[in-house]
Amino acid sequence: MDILEKCRPWTEEHLRRTGRDCYFRTIGDTFDGTEAEFEGRRVIIAASHDYLGLSADPRVREAAVAAVRRFGTSLGGSRAGSGTLELHEELESRLAEFMGQEAAAVLPSGYQANLMLAPLLTDSDVVFSDFFNHVSLGEAVALGRAKERKFLHGNLDHLEELLQASDDTGIDGGKIIFTDGVFSAEGDLCDLPGLMKLADSYRARVVVDSSHDLGVLGQTGAGAGEHFGLRPDLVTSALSKSLASVGGVIAGPADVIRYLRFHARTAMFTAAASPANVAAALAALTILQAEPQRRIRVLDLAERLHNGLRALGFDTGASVTPVVPVLVTGRERCLRMWQELCTAGVFTAPMVHPIVRAGREVLRVTLTAAHTDAQLEQVLIAFEHVGRNAGVIPRSAPGSHTPVRIAHPGEAPLSGPDNVRLVP
Ligand SMILES: Cc1ncc(COP(=O)(O)O)c(C=O)c1O
Structure with missing residues (x-):
């Protein structure tokens, strides 16, 4: 059997027929990080996780350009070899502190x-x-060859059953809970207090992927941990969201990070993050900390987006964050709506199986701190028009809706699904 045989049915026609042609589409020039040329028209980009709108900020761009001038485009080696700059170390210590x-x-x-x-x-x-x-x-679990027990999304009773069952079998290995801080598909927040309480009871460690909450949630923007006033054992994050760059970070106890540097082959045997990316993340971090108004702006816009969509009759799920999922049941309908929204000038992210469960299709909408009020209005107008045509919302707006409240810096934590105020 030819190992390449499985690829043959994946023709362009197959991609078109199965709606996959909405992925990997080429975007042209971008404007202020909020709009782009797309297939002959200018569209609002409502699918970027550049939450603080810093990717187009002149200070971030200039920092990246200056790093290229000073160090070149690539370090040509791994961090362990010739690829560690003081710039990497500065970013690491700044991020650890943050x-x-x-x-x-x-x-x-x-x-x-x-x-x-x-x-x-x-x-x-x-x-x-x-x-x-x-x-x-999940890939880390597979790579580490550990046993994986998946608990139903956000279901702490199920998690406790699995923890108990694991103890009952007398397995003498360690236990660790992996969770996203904010879940990337539907923007809901993990119940970190509940997870950490269970972790304490069952002597398990906790890792939080804060890619979608770092820079957005918490008093200083430090993410889900700060939002709940808790410190997980380890926190990871992409740098491609609020930090307007490309890269990743893992933060935790010094001995653990040192151990991982020397044992993680995915870090040892890969080229160092580029000087431009490191410098951009550093500049973005400085702005993030100096300008809390950006965080407030993205949270305000998100709250208005949620509530504008809900007032039209859309369901935005349990999200209480700037990741706004518009629930659109049906793969075909979701992909068709995505295309019609593009035609109406709004570029969103279509999430269909296998990214999400079949039957729980989502058009994910994200606005950044750089979007204007006028752009928010345009997004709502486009959704109203396209949603009515698709039969996702009624012809006339429902009389009432359950509003979403997003916790702003300094406010007590709010969490889904009913935006219940958790006791801190
Ligand atoms: C929750 C989460 N974790 C990790 C990643 C991976 O980050 P990167 O795109 O920098 O590889 C992403 C990005 O898609 C993400 O959303």
Whole structure:
């Protein structure tokens, strides 16, 4: 059997027929990070996780350009070899401090930051994973050859059953819980207090992937841990979201980070994060800390987006964050709506199986701090028009809706699904 045979049916026609042609589409020039040329028209980009709108900020761009001038485009080697600059070390110590951890390691991507967890695991250890975790956390489990017990999304009773069952079998390995801080598909927040309480009871460690909450949630923007006033054992994050760059970070106790640097082959045997990316993340971090108004702006816009969509009759799920999922049942309908929204000038992210469960299709909408009020209005107008045509919302707006409240810096934590105020 030819090992390449499985690829043959994947023709362009197959992609068109199965709706996959909405992925890997080429975007032209971008404007202020909020709009782009797309297939002959200018569209609002409502699918970027550049939450603070810093990727187009002149200070971030200039920092990247200056780093290229000084160090070139690539270090041509791994961090362990010729690829560690003071710039990497500065970013690591700044991020560790910001994330409330002792030490941090910077990687070329967020995916690799999660893979760096693998050397913590052995085949006698058990990882308890939320069903909706980012795929890279699951890859770390596979790479570490640990046993994986997946608990139903956000379901602490199920998690406790699995923890108890694991103790009952008398397995003598370690236990660790992996969760996203904010889940990337539907923008809901993990119940970190509940997870950490269970972890305490069952002597398990906790890892939080804070890619979607770092820079957005918490008093200083330090993410889900700060939002809940808690410190997980380890925190990972992509740098491609609020930090307007490309890269990843893992932060935790100094001895753990040192151990991982020397044991994670996905970090040892890969090229160092580029000077431009490291410098951009550093500049973005400085702005993030100096300009809390950006965080407030993205949270305000998100709240208005949620509530504008809900007022039209859309369901935005349990999200209480700037990741706004518009639930659109049906793969075909979701992909068709995505195309019609593009035609109406709004570029969103279509999430269909296998990214999400079949029957729980989502058009994910994210606005950044750089979007204007006028752009928010345009997004709502486009959704109203396209949603009515598709029969996802009624012809006339429903009389009432349940509003979403997003916790702003300094406010007590709010969490889904009913935006219940948790007792801190
Ligand atoms: C929750 C989460 N973790 C990890 C990653 C991976 O980050 P990166 O794109 O930098 O590899 C992403 C990005 O898609 C993400 O959303």
